Every structure is written in structure tokens, then in C-alpha cells.
Amino acid sequence: MHLVYPAVLAVLLFCVGLYGVLARRNSVLVLMSVELMLNAVNLNLVAFDVWLRDTLHAGQALTLFTITIAAAEIGLGLAIVLMVFRTHGTADLDRLRLLAEDTDPGEEPDPDSMAAATANPATTANPATTADLPHGKATVG
Structure with missing residues (x-):
């Protein structure tokens, strides 16, 4: 197996995810784009593990660890998005600029x-x- 094919596929996946993070305004779509970028990294880890013929399979073990972290991240991210949607009525990132007000942490707004x-x-x-x-x-x- 050539290393070029999975590497090019991983680059394409990462670029689509990066475009989604930078261009999308819906927070759920941004989370999905971050997951695409993590999957591109996982594809690279497995491809290099197969190419290097590692006896410990460190790339595959690290991929399992990354999948576990990504599952926890998406669970926490969706919980945050649901709470923001319940309080503000929108998941649009442009309309949520209100959360970034310049107030001191100890000062009441x-x-x-x-x-x-x-x-x-x-x-x-x-x-x-x-x-x-x-x-x-x-x-x-």
C-alpha cells in the first residue's frame, strides 16, 4: 500500500474540516467539522503505523485514545450547545457575541x-x- 493515498485523503478531510470551522456559523456544524479534522489525524496515525510496520502498533493505540477523547469532546460540546440554545434561543455563533462581553469576573454586569x-x-x-x-x-x- 502506498502512503500517498491515505495521506491525500487525510489532507482533504482536514481541509474540509478546517473550512467548516472557519466558514460555518452554526455551532453544531463547527463541532462536526472538528470531528472531521480529528478523523483526518486518525487516518494519518493508522496509515503511518501500517507503513512503518510498528510491532507495538503505537499508531493504532493512539488512534483509539483519540477516538475516546473525541467522543468525550462531542458529548461535552453538545451539552454546552444545548444549554446555550436553551438560554439564548439560538445556536448561531454570530448571535452569541453577547457572551464575550468585557466585564471583570468579580463585577456584576x-x-x-x-x-x-x-x-x-x-x-x-x-x-x-x-x-x-x-x-x-x-x-x-
């Missing part, structure tokens, strides 16, 4: 500045009805 940062132009025109709240409930005042 100012409610007025948070309300101004989360204000939707459609809801600020008529403050009596705000149907576009993150939790999906409408308030009439």
Missing part, C-alpha cells in the same frame, strides 16, 4: 448595558409588545 446590547431594533420601536424575546414568551404591557 450592569442590567442597563445588557438591555442595550440585546435590544432588537424590531422590539425597541414598540416596547409594549416584545414577541422576539430569547425565551419565546411575549409580554404585553
